[in-house]
Every structure is written in C-alpha cells, then in structure tokens.
Amino acid sequence: MPVVEIAPGVFVHAGLHEESDAANQGDIANCGFIVGSEAVAVIDTGGAPAVGQRLREAIQARTDRPIRYVINTHMHPDHVLGNAAFLTEGTSFVAHRNFQAGLMARGSHYLHAFEEAVGSDAAQEVRLMPPSITVTDRLEIDLGQRVIELVAQPPAHTDNDLTVFDRQTGTLFTGDLVFMERAPAIDGTVLGWLGVLDTLSAVPATRAVPGHGPPSAPWPDAAADLRRYLARVVAGVRTVQKAHGTIQQAIATVATDEGPRWRLFDDYHPRNVTAAFAELEWE
C-alpha cells in the first residue's frame, strides 16, 4: 500500500474518491500512522480487513516498533472495518466515548452494505470490537519521545468525532471533520460541525490530514472548502424554510452549484440538505 511520509514519523495513505466496491475493496478513506521511539499509533484502518492488513504491512515495512494503539476517528465503516487486521495482543483500540453506541446502532446495516458492495468473503473477515480505551474529553498518549493529543469533539460530522494532534510535527488528523475534494456527509449536526471547525481553526497545526482528500494539506486552509459548503447549505436551507418551502424544494435549489467542486456530489448533497433541513427547523 502506498503511504506518504508527510512529516517526520507521520505516514498517510490516501483513499480513493469512490464508493466501496469489489475493485477498490473499501479503500476509500485516508488512514495513517505515527511512529514514536517506543510505539506506533494507527489512525483509522480503512474500509475493509484487507485494507487494514495492507496498512499493517506498510507499517511493518517502515518500523519495527510495536503497534500499541489503533485510534478510530469516528464510527463510519470506511474508517473502521480495517480494525480486524490489528487484533493482536498488546494493541489497544481507542475511540470517542459515543463511538461504540453509534457503531452498534448501525452495525448490521454497515455489514450488509459492505457485503453487498465488496463481497461476502471480505465480509466474513470483519470484526466490530468495542474500543478498549474511550475518550470523554482529552487524552494524551506517549509513543516514546512523542506525545499525541486526542480530543473528543462535541457532535459534528457524527456524534463521535475524535481528533489527533501530533505536537512534534504540528500535524492534525481531523478524521472526517475535514473533507477535501470528496463531497462530505452530514451524519451528526451541521451547526455543530461548523462550530467544531471554528474551534479547530485555533489548533496550532501547520498541516492537517483530512478524512478524505490529499494525504496532507496546510491548516487551517484545508477546511476552507468544507466550511463554505456547509455554511451555504445552512444559509440556503434557512432561506427555503423562511419561505415555507419543502425539503424537495431545498434539495432542488440549495447550493447545487457546488456540484462541480466535489466528487460524488450527487450521492451526498441531497441527503445533506435533507439532514440540515430536519435539524434547522428546530432552531
């Protein structure tokens, strides 16, 4: 699996801007790892056990330090189904305190979708295990002469987004709190998401690793397109609601000219508008 060393000891594999299928085997999200003098932390494991396995091999090709931590940035399948490749003695799974509830509420649905998209043999390998360490607020993990800082964010992209900041290189793993190039999916709260992006813009990072997009991009500029998109969805839906318009009217009119800027726009935008509509009518 190709990985890029985006900063000393920080490696990222960029997933494809596609939906999971038999050809890409679920390799559609970014995943990476940080190497300390004592241990390795993996951040997201890709959308299939086979992707996780290739990530594991890429890690072992670059370091003999043990993989002590597997951190999941949120419960979406394209980021967690590779976990099965890291089920070994001495590896802790780390996630937001809401992670397991969110995953289990959708687990059978995810498995079914994965089986249909990628294949039943691959689905046999999937394991959905609960995290052994949950983050309620903040957690520092020492990888040996390198401390990474995990922050459990309030509801945003999902209700269990976890960010990882490597102080040594100023690298912020945002998970799906930042989408670049690929159309985002609102599976939490759009207003909460905009608020978290405000908070994150103050993080003293020089670069971010988005959940989807290039392996690395300058921070906070990396979030500019996403902020614009989400803000336009909010403003557009509010306008439709003020005129007593319907969800269907909002889908047909709100921020549709964002289309050429995002891959898979038609697959996600109507759903985003629907989710924003249901959320904003309670303002």
Place this chain on the structure above:
Amino acid sequence: MTTTHRSWGRRPLMTAALAGVGLLGLTGGSAMAAQDDDARWDMLRDMYFANRPVEDAGPLLSMEAPTRAHDAALVPIKIATAPGSDVTVKALHLIIDQNPVPMAATFRFADGGDPQTVETRVRVNSYTNVTAVAETGNGRLLKTTRFVKASGGCSAPALKNPQLTVARMGKMKLNLPDAVTAGKPMTAQLLISHPNYTGMQYDQLNYYYIPAHYVKAISVRYNGAPVLDVQSDISLSEDPSIHFTMVPAETGTLDVSVEDSNGRRFQESWPIRANSGS
C-alpha cells in the same frame, strides 16, 4: 394489529429478490419485482382492510414521493384529496408496503367534503411501494401508489444526534404561512420532537433492543372542534412532522395533544390571528 418482526438492518424479502434477479437483467427483474409487490399488497389489503375491495383512486387522490429516498430515515410524502360533489374523503391511510410495520399513519379529517393536503416523513426500509388509501364517506376504499428506492448504505435508520433528540422529547412547533386569512384554507406544519424508536434498533453497548417508543396518536383541535386525528406508528421519522389543511377564523386557538406508546402525553396550544377575510 398484527406486526411482523423483521430487523431494519436485515435485507427484507423484496430487496433479496431484486438482488437475486439482478443477474438476469432488468426486464426479468422488474417483472418479478412487480409480482412480489402485488403479492405483498394482497397480504396487506387482507390484513388492514379485511378483504374489502380497494379500487384505483384516479383523480380523487394524488401523492408526491421522491423516486429515490436520499435519506431512508426521512422520506417526505405528500397526499392530497380532491373530493367531488358525490364523494367525501373521511380518512387516509399511508402504507409503506415493505416496512416491518407497513401502516405508517391514518389521518382522519373532520370534514371529508373539503380538499385536504397532508404531508409527513417516513422511514423506508428498502425498495418499496408507498400506498395511500382513502376511505370515502360511503365506505369505498380507493388507492394510489408510488415506488420509492431507498438509497441504503450509510442512511441507516439511526438517530444522528440521539442525546439531543431525547432531551427535546415532547417539544412541539407550529409553522403557519406568512399570510393567514380568515375563512381561507391554509397549510400548517406541526413538528413534534420524539425519537420514535422502532424497537428494532439494537444497543449492543448495553446488549438490548432499544424498546419501541413512538408517537401513536395526534389530535388537532381548533377552537375546540376537531381538525385532524392521526394514528401513527414506527414508520414515521424521528421528530414527526405533519402538514395539514385548516380554515382559520379571525381569532382562535389551535390545541394539539400527542400520546406516545409509553402513555406519555404532550400538549401545546397556539393562538392564531388571521386577517379579515372580507
């Protein structure tokens, strides 16, 4: 009422059939799917209407539904009645044919002679027909049907922000048009915050199915007189939304009372001030 227990997460019969014939090509698939749809409808008709004939509604009923559900947990459906001089519509049944509990809601109108428009949001478990059945004043059953494709995958019918939804349970909102004119029909929207748990959502963290907990009755009164009564079930989306038709007087009060499946009652009233219609 009879309910069939089937997981929201598992593939229902209909989708299984579609997937199975996918290899045979579209034509074969459509023909077979249509047969399945007919068999399912026959079963539902027997279950809900005890073998009474259900005729095509023709222009008496119209229904708007998206051909593809962008969010399977929130699919807007709009139904309008057009009663004539010889026919009134006293109730409307909204049925999501392939859902585990297909009967989503029954709307009963105070005056079946007036044209009524109702709109709500439903959960759609798989590719399905959505059927509206009107009950006329003289006891006929008339139906119209739309086919809705669920987009599947990530749009699992789970709550996006469960803590917020539960904290807000029972709150209501009433949205009125900008111009309310006495004596003129208007469309109002009632929103009720409620998780509408289906009973099929598994909480593996605590090893149990979250018990079904949903809005089961909504009563709308205007100046004490009935406007609309709704009987609902788990196929309505979380935070149920109902658009309905009413005719305001110059001043009046709209009272809404809601009962959920746990016996909790929620009530709210709104004064409505209308412009003089004269």
